[in-house]
Amino acid sequence: MKILLIKLSALGDVIQTLPSLTLIKENYPQSIVDWVVDERNAEVLTGHPYLRKVVIFSKEIFKNPAKFVSFIRRLREQKYDLAIDYQGLFKSGMVIGLAKAKLKVGFENHRELSPLFYNVRLTAYDPEIHAVRRYLNLTFQAVRLLDPDFSSDIETIPEVVWPSLSPPQNLIEKPYIVFIPSARWETKWWIFDYWERLIELTLSTYPGLRIYITGGPKEETLKNWAKMIENKGEAVKSLVGTLSLKELVRLIKESQLVVTVDTGPMHLASALKIPTVALFGPTSPLRTGPWGGRFKVLKSPLDCSPCFKKKCRHWDCMKAILPEQVFQTMKEFLG
Known part of the structure; x- marks a missing residue:
């Protein structure tokens, strides 16, 4: 065949x-x-x-x-x-x-x-x-x-098999969690002020935890913001634009938790069955949400969500998901 x-x-x-x-x-x-x-x-x-x-x-x-x-x-x-x-x-x-x-x-x-x-x-x-x-x-x-005789239980999602993965970079320090703030649609982004508040809440409660921020090489706005956050202290490190896809897989595979918007790396976390907190505004978690391992979706409560729009003047749906709400959900996974 x-x-x-x-x-x-x-x-x-x-x-x-x-x-x-x-x-x-x-x-x-x-x-x-x-x-x-x-x-x-x-x-x-x-x-x-x-x-x-x-x-x-x-x-x-x-x-x-x-x-x-x-x-x-x-x-x-x-x-x-x-x-x-x-x-x-x-x-x-x-x-x-x-x-x-x-x-x-x-x-x-x-x-x-x-x-x-x-x-x-x-x-x-x-x-x-x-x-x-x-x-x-x-x-x-x-x-x-x-093969007309083919039968399989497709209600159970088969395990994803991976090619060999690149070893994590020497700069990676454990234990750590991964924050993924960006997506191809700008409407999926969670605002930077909220990420900063979430970082404050996380490090005040889990001072021994490292936070790695990831994103694509062309996301200059994210890169500049993440570098600014990195310069504020040693516990947060920007990896925006520095990882190959296989390095990103390895990074997520060895993390304790991923906090993410609706984006490709969120599905890496699902496929790897890494605990995930996913933030959804303009898109539907029923269609493209996390699907493997332990996860929790925080969806905007606004009536206009999901709208499936790539651009929006207001961004209200993502603003309606508050950092304190996200942090409480993180604690369910981190203990």
Whole structure:
């Protein structure tokens, strides 16, 4: 059985697809599985023991004919029994359309005309079902097209398997917790004043604890703020823009607790089953909340939440989640 998985981005979505990879390999250990992924998220899959190869996708291929030809050649090296589109957008539809696969499968209500590239369109999914379970359901139905006798308890989320991880940096001191203030949508951010108050509450109660702040390399506002907080004392350290994806996985894996907004690294914590406090305002935890291990979601009480807006003039939903409330929840995990 030769299977091609197509999940390009974003990081959190790629992580939420990993249980589906486990589902396939646990039931069909001799199967050959390849994965097409955006270059920004490829590191988390590179060297994965369940994958034969990772095919790198980039928007740059459309600007460079030689890169486009190289991508097509690598994509079409193998003829697959099954290709599954987890992304459900035009770009992933194009990828599955170009792939050499007997069955090209996705949901009929996938977006941006992507179903036009499928030769098997599954019944529309319920958008209120959590993404991890939606992907597992897609995998289950797709694999049954090849093996009608396939049965599995997809109500139980399979364990995520990881490639080898980079060792933590020498500067990491234990015990520690991880704060993740940022996301791609600015509306998901929790305001800096609240993070500062939370840091004060945490260190006054747990003086032996270290706090590491993480974020992406392009988040200059976060980087400047985190550096300013770091300069105030030795207990807080900024790692914003300094970690590779695998180093981030290792950092989270060895932490005692993660406090985070709705962002990709939150799903790393879920996959690693690290205790998590997740803050939700414009998005729905029913769709994309934590899903593994011990966690607590603090959701905005405002009627407008979730609005699923990437921009907002007020930011009231995240402001309604107070630092004292978050700290009380942290204490449930830290003791």
